[in-house]
Each structure stands twice: as structure tokens, then as C-alpha cells.
Amino acid sequence: MHTSGRNSSEPVHAPDRPAPRAFDADGPLIGRQADLDRIDAFLDDVPRHGGPLLLLGEPGVGKTALLAAAASRAAHRGMHVLAATGAEYRTRLSHGVLGQLMEAAVHARPSIVPSIVPADALAVALGRSGGPAPEPEAVADAVVELIGQLARHGPTLLVVDDTQWLDPASARVLGDVARRLAAGGALLCTARDGTEGSFDPGGLPVHDVAPLSESASENLLLQHFPALAPRVRRRLMAEAHGNPLALLELPVALSGPQRSAATALPERLPLSRRLQSAFASRVTGLPAATRYLLLLAALDGTGDLYVLRRATAGRIALKHLDPAERAQLIRVDEPTGLTFRHPLTRSAVVELSTSTERRSAHRALARAWQKAPERHAWYLAQAAEAPDEQVAALLEQAAAVLGRRGDGPAAVAALLRAAELTPQGPERARRLAEVAYTGANITGDLRDVPHLLHDARHMTPEAGPPAMATAVAGAAYLLNGSGDIDAAHRLLCGAIALRPEPYDPADATLTEALHTLLLVCFFGGRPELWPAFDTALAAYPAPPPLLATTRATFADPARAAPSHLAELDAAIARLPQETDPLHIVRVATAGAYVDRLDGCAEGLRRVVAGGRRGEHVTPAIEALFLLGNHAWLTGQWPELAHLAGEGLDLCEQHHYPVLAWVGSYLLACSAAARGDHGATRELTDRMQQWAGPRRASTVRVYAAHARTLSALGQGDFETAYQEATLITAPGTLARCAPHALWTLMDLVDAAVRTGRHRQARDHADAARNAGLAAVSPRLAMLVHAAAALAADDDRHPGFQEALAVPGGERWPFDLARIHLYHGERLRRGGARTEARHHLTAAAELFRRLSAAPWTDRANQELRACGVPGPTASPAGPAVLTPQQREIANLAATGLTNKRIAERLSLSPRTVSTHLYQLFPKVGVTSRAGLRDALERLDRQ
Secondary structure (H helix, E strand, O other): OOOEOOOOOOOOOOOOOOOOOOEOOOOOOOOOHHHHHHHHHHHHHOOOOOEEEEEEEOOOOOHHHHHHHHHHHHHHOOOEEEEEEOOOOOOOOOOHHHHHHHHHHHHHOOOOHHHHHHHOHHHHHOOOOOOOOOOHHHHHHHHHHHHHHHHOOOOEEEEEEOHHHOOHHHHHHHHHHHOOOOOOEEEEEEEEOOOOOOOOOOOOOEEEOOOOOHHHHHHHHHHHOOOOOHHHHHHHHHHHOOOHHHHHHOHHHOOHHHHOOOOOOOOOOOOOHHHHHHHHHHHHOOOHHHHHHHHHHHHHOOOOHHHHHHHHOOOOOHHHHHHHHHOOOEEEEOOOEEEEOOHHHHHHHHHOOOHHHHHHHHHHHHHHOOOOHHHHHHHHHHHOOOOOHHHHHHHHHHHHHHHHOOOHHHHHHHHHHHHHOOOOOHHHHHHHHHHHHHHHHHHOOHHHHHHHHHHHHOOOOOOOHHHHHHHHHHHHHHHHOOOOHHHHHHHHHHHHHOOOOOOOOOOHHHHHHHHHHHHHHHHHOOHHHHHHHHHHHHOOOOOOHHHHHHHHHHHOHHHOOHHHHHHHHHHHHOHHHOOOHHHHHHHHHHHOOOOOHHHHHHHHHHHHHHHHOOOOHHHHHHHHHHHHHHHHHOOOHHHHHHHHHHHHHHHHHHOOHHHHHHHHHHHHHHHHHHOOHHHHHHHHHHHHHHHHHHOOHHHHHHHHHHHHHHHHHHOOHHHHHHHHHHHOOOOOOOOOOOHHHHOHHHHHHHHHHOOOHHHHHHHHHHHHHOOHHHOOHHHHHHHHHHHHHHOOOOOOOHHHHHHOOOOHHHOHHHHHHHHHHHHHHHHHOOOHHHHHHHHHHHHHHHHHHOOHHHHHHHHHHHHHOOOOOOOOOOOOOOOOOHHHHHHHHHHHOOOOHHHHHHHHOOOHHHHHHHHHHHHHHHOOOOHHHHHHHHHHHHHO
């Protein structure tokens, strides 16, 4: 921000004294190009026409900064710049601001001003000569004459800040002068929107200074506070509402842990002294009844006038809002209710109130919201002065509802307050553990988990209900944080074993424990982890439906019963009405290996949108990767890169290494299919290095799948076979190895190419005998194609059966490979005409996908059929914009999106978008291959 200089009138300086600097331009303005263009147009017109322009806007919006920029630009044009500023609190001397302008005039043109000032009404008004007080018109005549004299030696610009605080005498004169300015003379001034003063802007041209855009606000914060955690930055942007002063002052009032998100932000952000001056000062002069109504409205936040009427029980009429409306602090409209013109006015109203006033207001609001349990509980909790178990229980129920609606931060806040209102003991420990679990699994607040669990453990014995809640939170932290699979497994199994059987399906904590254990077993990927889960599931008289379904379709889909698939389809059909992000993600997870993600996509996109708003980060990460998974299977690979990139950024920001491997796996598969084998190798090496010491076998499986695809693309079929059989042995679909379904055709292809025909047949038979063709149309395609690949008969009907599956075009990579295999067999059998049809279809599909090695393989087969074609996939020089090239260079050095954003004053999301737009241009699918790609580009 730019700051104004002098705020009061002083005696006019002698010509030999240094000129005062009323405004200092201290750097480029972010997000103000349109305003600067308007100012430039105004300045360009001064020599020809002159005249006034008023910059109007809310406090702190940047009017003074624009005035400083205008003064600097005018000086560079050779103009005389006479600057002054109004003062709110200091003594307003008569004609005080005119004195500031004359002081500036002395320094602008010392040879002219002394000859004019002593002899006219202006000299008398400023106290430089004696005589009766002049009329305002005479003073205005003198000022206009002075400006005319100065204009003969160069255009003259009067720059006046904060005209709402001009002393009345200066205000009357300047208002008259503004309307009489001619060519060569101009007035550029500012005023606060909604603040009355002596200066009458009526008839003056006005330029409204609007709040900054969201992107400009983010850039401003990144430039001045690069270490702010993303969720803190989003909260500050929401509170600041594009106000530059607020954007720069709100972080100053936060502690270091609050800025880094190590400590939660308070419900009401503290206002710095400058913000208090800008916003709170307009509230203090209001009548007491008005301020009380504003306090009710600020604490309530709905703007509902009926709520205000119920809260006051008719004791205070709503007409008492009129003073605040006249001061333009609020807007009041009967249909839409009450709206604060700026969120920080709301903050100022609350900050100016006493704790007693706030508790009274909360009690009144609790009465007003008796029919809305969540709000009623929250207001009762805010009014409480001591522990109250009844209120804490109501608030915990409200937190559960908020969590199901997807508002994770509100659920955490409610649970924390519930814990505060709970007397010391097991119940308080349990509620603290609930906060920890919600933070780890919903809001992405992993760093708060250890100290919350520490507090919980010191309030309760080892056994009993609190031990379960603590175990769930601790296991979620271990899984999502360090990835300690075995420790998380032991912790959960130990707590579950303490629960008496039979289990109650309504026991929400136990259900969460088993959902967490299911993920622990999945990422562990070892058969010995599952018996404890299955034993617990069997202890239910009727297990929770989604839990049992997910165990079948996600953990071991090759053995899922038709009833499980029917239950899953019913759950997916209910997703359009579902608001709980965790439930949406769990349903989609259950559908991932059985090709049900298409029906979950809309719900997952809603979860991602909520994550971008900071409501539930952890489910949003999972939703991004599930959507990326769907994009991989459906051939939307540029979209896959964007989704995976955004998810990986969130994993890095919130420290979720286990989840990050899902995104890395998707990028590795896409890189392999496109022929970026270096990127595949680098990504899978990192997976192996991380997974080894943690015994996270599923992450190893991810790496094996990507390496299988890479080896197939390079024609290294022996390596492809060895990698594919790390996932499951040939002829079997290993228990609890869901990836065996996705590598079915890969293993059979590699086995056939390496002469292992018996293993290929055994594997194709295992898939058919398992009934995979009935699980989904895509799996039906793979089962039929695998049978044809494994057969000695070049005209085995399996290829045609695979290609006849309805909707096969939805999976273009699988479809293209089946066309390729069928065409290869037909060519080998001498049916070249038929072969060309399938090979041409394969080549076109691969080309659209940019699957370069597979395109080349199809083209080679076409040439063997006598069809001329390109010998390799041609690619012209990539054209990158200067900004894309700069981002690519930084990414190639290993910098994260966050660090690149800080260095270039961009948002991390903007960097992510640029990266995944430029990847296809240089022929890579991730940053891992950028360095080599850029070197190739430089050689072109």
C-alpha cells in the first residue's frame, strides 16, 4: 500500500525549503491496470480540456495508492503537481488544505506564486496578509487565477486525498474551483464511499475504485506474504473481499503458527490498528440500539430480518438500522435482508463489542433459532461461560450434521467448542479425538492431530470408548501422514478388539475405525492384514452396507457377488442427493475397480469444488485422483494430468504422502502410454523407494503396472511379463489384489509374446471362470480379448466379441489395443484387407491419444499390410509462451508449484494450469521429463 504524507495544515514553506512529498509511489500496483488506464486518459486530456476527476471507493481499497501513481505519472509528463490531503482527527484549520496546496505551489513555481499570493483574497484566507475575511467566491477566483498562471508554464494537477475530511472552508473553495477548471488545470481527488463531508462532489466525473479481483488478491498476498498456508490465504481473501489494505494488514495481526496453519484461525480475525481506523471508526458514532442490531446481524450472518425481530422480541424496532444504512455500512432490503457492505465492517462491529454484549447477543440468537438445532446449539455454546455437558452434546450432534453436509472446518470448530464445554474426563477426551480424526480425514489439518491426541490420552484410561476414538484418529494420522501401515494396523486392531460383540451398526466410531482399517489393509496390500478386518465385519449382526460393499468391490473385486454390485449401483444412484463428501468418496472408491466411476463423476466434482473452497481438503484430494482414474481409463489424458497435478499440489501443501502415490501412479501410466519412459522410470523409482521400508505393497503394485505398460510400449515383453506377474501370478487372480483386473490383458499379451502360451491360457481362463465379464462392459472387453490373445486360432471369436461390447468407444486405449491385436493376428493369417481395417482404427485411436509408441506399432503393421504411412510419430517444434517457458525452466530444476508461484508472483493453481497446458507441447506428461524435453526443444 501507499501511504499519504502530511495530514494537517502548517505555515507555508519558504521557497528554499525542500518540497513536501504528499504521496510516494512505492512500486507497481497489482490488479489496477484498468484504473491506471482511466487515470492515463484523464492526464492526457489535461492540456486540452482540464477538469476534475473523483476516485470513489471504500476505505482501504487503494485510492491513495492510485493517487500516488497518478502524481508520479503526471510529474513524468512535466506537469506541476500540487498535493494535499484531508485529516480526520487533527485540528481542521480554516483553509488548511488550501495552505497545503499553496505550499506545494511555492515549490512548483517560486517565481510566480509570491507575486500573486500576498495581494489577493487567497493571501488573506491563508493568514499571510491582513484584511476582512474574503467571500469563498473570491478565494476560489484567486485559486483559479493561480492555477491559470501556473498552467501557462505547464499543465497543473491538483491532487487531493480524502476530500471527505477537508476543512469546510477548503471544501467550499475546492468544490467551486473543480467546476471552473479549464485547459491546463485539473483536479484529481479521492473520497470514501458513503462518508459525508463538506466537499460536494455533485456533478464531478467519478471513477469507482473497485475491490481487487480474486486472482489479483491472491497475487498480492503471495508477493507480500509468500509463507502463508493456502487455507489461511483463502480465509484472508474471503475476509478482505478484495480490499488491498485488509489483504496487507490482516496477516500482520496473525501469529506465526496461525499464518502457517499450524494453529487454527479464530472465528473473528483480529483487526490491526490501521484496519480499526479504517472500519471501526465508522461504527463507534452510531446509536447504541443501532450497534446492538448490527452486532446481532454480524454474529448471525444470515441477514434475515425476521431473525433480528425474533432475537429482540420486538424490544428494538428495525428502524434503528437507519443510521447504519445512511452511513452506507449496510444495505437493508425487506425481501433480501441485511447485508454488510464489507465483511470487515462486520468484523469491526464484533470487535468493538464487549464479551458481555456478545454473550447476550448469542443468547438472543439461540432463542431466535430454536427450530434449527445446529444454529441453536452453536449460539448456546458461544453464550456459555462454564462447562456444560448438555450444550456440548447438542454441539457434537450439530458437528456431525455439518460434517455430513461437507463443511469440515465448521464441524471441527463445533467439536472443539464442544470439547471445551465438556468437563475433564473420558467424554472430553473422546471429543478431542473426534476433532483429530475430522482434521486428518476431512479438513486436511494433519498437523493439529498429535497435540490433540496427546491431550486426549492424558484425560482417559487406556480402555473404554475414548480409546477407540483416539485409535481411529491416530491411525488416520499414521496412514495419511507418515504412511506407517503396520503401526496403524496394530493401533486399530487393538482398539476394535476391546469392543464387545455383537457390534452395533449404529456405533459411528466403530464404523469409522473399520473404514480406516480397510484403507490401511488396502495400502498395505498383504493378505495377512485382512483377517482382522474380516473378523470384525463378521461380528456385526448386519454390517453397515457401504462397508461390506467396499470390502467386496474395492478390496477383492474378482470375487464380488452380484448382490454387492447391486448394492453399489443403488448407492451410486443416490449420490445426486448426497452432501457428505466422505460418503461420496467412499462410494466412488467402492466403484473404482468395477468401472462405476462414470456414475460418481458429478458427485466427485462437487467434492473437488468444496475442497477448492477449503471446506474438505482430504476428500477433495481423493476425489481428484478418482476423477483422474476415470480420465485415464476413458482416454482423457490431458484432463488426467490437470487433475493429478492439482491433487499432488494439495498433497504437498497438506502433507499427505500416501495419497500422493495415487496421483504419481496415474501420471506414470499416462507417461508410459505416451512413450515418456524416462518420466515413468523416475516416478516408479520413487514409489519403490518409499514403499519398501513401509511395506506398502499396493504402492509397489502401482509402480509395477506403470512399468508393465512402459515395457509393452518399448517391445520389451520379458520385462513386461516380470512386472505384471509381481501383481498376480499367471493363472490366478490373487485375493485382495484388485489391480489384477486392470493388468489382465497386459499379462496375457506379455506371456504370449515371450512364448509362455500355457500361462497366457491359464490367465485368460481364470478371468473367464471368475465371471469378470459380468462385472462391467470394459472388463468384458478385456476378458474376451485375453481369451483371443491366448488362443492359437488366429480367428478366435474373442476379438470380435470384445469389439462388439456396447460402448467400447468409452475406453479408447483398451479399444485401440484390441483393434491392434486383432489386426496383427489377421495379418499373420493372411487376411490383409480385414487387418488393414482394424490396424487403421487402432492407429487413429492411438494418434488421438498421443500414445506415440503404440501409434508407431500400428503404423508398422499397416506398412506390413502394404499401406504406406509415416515411419514415426512426427512432431514439430513446440511453441511455448514466454511465461510457460519460464515456468517450465523452474519446474525442470525441481521447484514445486508453490515455490514457482512465489517466485513469479502467481497463484499455485495458475502455475499448475500452465504446466499441464505445456506438457503436451513438449511431449511429456509430468515434470519428471521436462529437463530432457526442454533440451530437445533448444536443439530444434
